[in-house]
Amino acid sequence: MVFTDSMGSAHRAVDPSMHSGQAFSLSVCRALQEWFEVDDLCCITFIYVSSALWWDIHGEAHRYVTELKVRVGRRKTDNSIDTLRSQAVHSVLDSWSSTFKDPTYRGSEFLELQQPDGRPLQPLYLNGGPWLSCFGHSITEFARVCPCITGHTPIGAYYHRFKINEPHGCTCGAALQSRQHLLFRCHDRYSVHYPRFLGDIASFMKYNPTVFGFNRDPSGVR
Ligand SMILES: [Zn+2]
Incomplete structure (x- = not known):
């Protein structure tokens, strides 16, 4: 069970299609795939919890997660689809x-x-x-x-x-x-x-x- 104050972020975290955080989503999907394969009964339920409720354990988890910095690629965003799109746009504008x-x-x-x-x-x-x-x-x-x-x-x-x-x-x-x-x-x-x-x-x-x-x-x- 996952308690979250952003269902959009939760959806994005398990979305393997092309988007700016795709590398992170693929890592999540890879980890979940192994876990799902262990048992057919394995499932995840996402539950929305408004941050306005100030649920203390939720706030603590939020602090822990936002302190965690994971780097993907050699530089921070050099392999994101947003960066590649931006480079393509600048190249077209220059030309x-x-x-x-x-x-x-x-x-x-x-x-x-x-x-x-x-x-x-x-x-x-x-x-x-x-x-x-x-x-x-x-x-x-x-x-x-x-x-x-x-x-x-x-x-x-x-x-x-x-x-x-x-x-x-x-x-x-x-x-x-x-x-x-x-x-x-x-x-x-x-x-x-x-x-x-x-x-x-x-x-x-x-x-x-x-x-x-x-x-x-x-x-x-x-
Ligand atoms: Zn004239």
């Missing part, structure tokens, strides 16, 4: 970061922005990455932000680059309506400074609610 520096991978017109600490903004898998976590709440805003950041936005410079029969100039009179012009230099748009952070882009989109969007349906689209 993703270095690939992202290549303009042929991310796109030659990709808008470079910074993290709050000044380092270049990097792709991450958490919360969809920095771009989606900042703008993903609004499909209409993201529909303007995404083309702006990737450089595939319906503006004069894009029409010029892809030889599309649309005006290349800006409504303010500038000869070429580039992204940089719209973000910082256009007299018809409101901007304070050239955007360095995602928050700057968010402010710009807020004060200029139609820029970088289609102002009419492209021909053939209804």
Whole structure:
């Protein structure tokens, strides 16, 4: 009979499948297997005892068990599935970061922005990455932000680059309506400074609610 204040830990202790404490669980299972094989009547009953009851013998056992430190492997956690997963994730992120520096991978017109600490903004898998976590709440805003950041936005410079029969100039009179012009230099748009952070882009989109969007349906689209 095993008295425990954590049925989750008890279940984990006899669970041989992959998890962070698998090495400990396998040791427990190996010891129990020998004991079970001695007699068919051998069985274990787990009984939950809340630690809030302050059962003195239970408290004493708890103190004894938590003082016992068992090391598995050469280092403390070098063979746990959590460590292996973490190493795999870091390896993928490193590779993703270095690939992202290549303009042929991310796109030659990709808008470079910074993290709050000044380092270049990097792709991450958490919360969809920095771009989606900042703008993903609004499909209409993201529909303007995404083309702006990737450089595939319906503006004069894009029409010029892809030889599309649309005006290349800006409504303010500038000869070429580039992204940089719209973000910082256009007299018809409101901007304070050239955007360095995602928050700057968010402010710009807020004060200029139609820029970088289609102002009419492209021909053939209804
Ligand atoms: Zn302009």
